[in-house]
Amino acid sequence: xxxxxxxxxxxxxxxxxxxxxxxxxxxxxxxxxxxxxxxxxxxxxxxxxxxxxxxxxxxxxxxxxxxxxxxxxxxxxxxxxxxxxxxxxxxxxxxxxxxxxxxxxxxxxxxxx
Amino acid sequence: xxxxxxxxxxxxxxxxxxxxxxxxxxxxxxxxxxxxxxxxxxxxxxxxxxxxxxxxxxxxxxxxxxxxxxxxxxxxxxxxxxxxxxxxxxxxxxxxxxxxxxxxxxxxxxxx
Numbered sequence: 545x546x547x548x549x550x551x552x553x554x555x556x557x558x559x560x561x562x563x564x565x566x567x568x569x570x571x572x573x574x575x576x577x578x579x580x581x582x583x584x585x586x587x588x589x590x591x592x593x594x595x596x597x598x599x600x601x602x603x604x605x606x607x608x609x610x611x612x613x614x615x616x617x618x619x620x621x622x623x624x625x626x627x628x629x630x631x632x633x634x635x636x637x638x639x640x641x642x643x644x645x646x647x648x649x650x651x652x653x654x655x656x657x
Numbered sequence: 658x659x660x661x662x663x664x665x666x667x668x669x670x671x672x673x674x675x676x677x678x679x680x681x682x683x684x685x686x687x688x689x690x691x692x693x694x695x696x697x698x699x700x701x702x703x704x705x706x707x708x709x710x711x712x713x714x715x716x717x718x719x720x721x722x723x724x725x726x727x728x729x730x731x732x733x734x735x736x737x738x739x740x741x742x743x744x745x746x747x748x749x750x751x752x753x754x755x756x757x758x759x760x761x762x763x764x765x766x767x768x769x
Contacts, residue, residue, distance in 0.1 A: 548700070575755050586663070586746055586759035587701070602756070634700050638755040645691065646755060648700030 547571045548649035550635050556655045557625050565620045565652050567635030573647070574640055576618040578602075578610060581632040581651070590633075593618055594640070625656040660684055661749050663760025670767050676734040678763045680747035683728065687749040691757070692721065692732045695744045704745070705732070737767045 548569045557563050567576065575594050579587040589602030591610040599610060607629060609621045622629055632653050636646040663680045670676045680690075691706035707714045707721040707730065714721045720733040734741055747760040 577755070577757075579757075579759075584666070584761055586661075586761045587757070588759070589756055592754075592756060636700075640753065640755070645703045645706065646757060648693075648702070650698070650700050 548635055548637055548647055550633075550649040550652050552652060553650065554653045556657060558657055559626055561625050563622045563625055563654070565633055565635075565654070567618045567620070567649060569616050569635075569637045569647075571637055571639070571647060572615075573637035574615065575638045576612065577636040577638070577646065578608075578618070578620045579634045579636060579648075580604065581634060587634065590620065622654075622656075625654075627656045630654060630656045660758045661747060661760045663747050663763060665763060666761065667764045668766070670737045670765065672737065672739060672767055672769050674737050674767075676732075676737045676741070676765055676767070678732045678745055678747070678765070679729065680731065680760050681727075681729045682749050682758075684749070684751060684758075685728070686751040687758075688752070689750040690721070690723065690730050691748050691750075692719075693746040693748060693759075695746065695762075701746060734765075737765075739767045739769050741765060742767050 551566045577592040578590040581587045593612045634651050635649040638646045661682050692704045693701035694704045695701045705716045705719050718735045723730045745763045748757040
């Protein structure tokens with residue numbers, strides 16, 4: 545079983561629709577992140593959370609919101625999806641006490657039409 | 658503004674050759690420099706990482722060279738194999754945040 549699980553793996557949605565991407569982890573890490581990958585741009589940080597009560601904006605948070613429901617669960621929402629949010633989305637985790645290596649999920653490919 | 662610049666965008670190497678990918682950064686507060694490997698349909702996986710107090714780190718066929726004064730670091734893949742064909746990302750992080758700033762990525766193809 546994957547340590548960091550993202551659902552769904554693929555999603556096609558219409559402009560203006562609300563959509564939620566979910567992430568769960570079994571690594572016991574306290575920190576969780578959402579990144580977006582676009583060709584030629586690498587990965588960019590959307591939001592991050594150091595614990596259940598700590599939520600922080602990343603470099604491209606506009607149009608997105610997040611919820612940390614538990615230490616192991618971190619969801620990303622697009623309140624009103626737009627076509628330029630079409631991208632590959634990754635959830636990642638890290639452990640504040642064991643260095644900075646981040647572990648990534650397998651990604652969610654989102655298409656907004 | 659791209660804080661971490663990576664080159665080349667794509668690279669083709671013959672089996673057994675050396676693959677070299679370069680990255681440059683601006684923020685002198687960065688203190689952790691990892692490289693990630695990504696295969697199609699998969700998430701990035703941590704390959705090797707270095708801190709600025711050393712100039713080189715080697716793990717098997719993979720070596721990071723770090724030049725603090727030039728604010729550059731590079732990944733060298735020795736004896737490149739077809740199984741190394743993937744996209745490679747350099748990244749940087751500052752302080753104990755775990756927040757990563759990624760380069761644009763390099764698609765490596767190793768020809769048999």
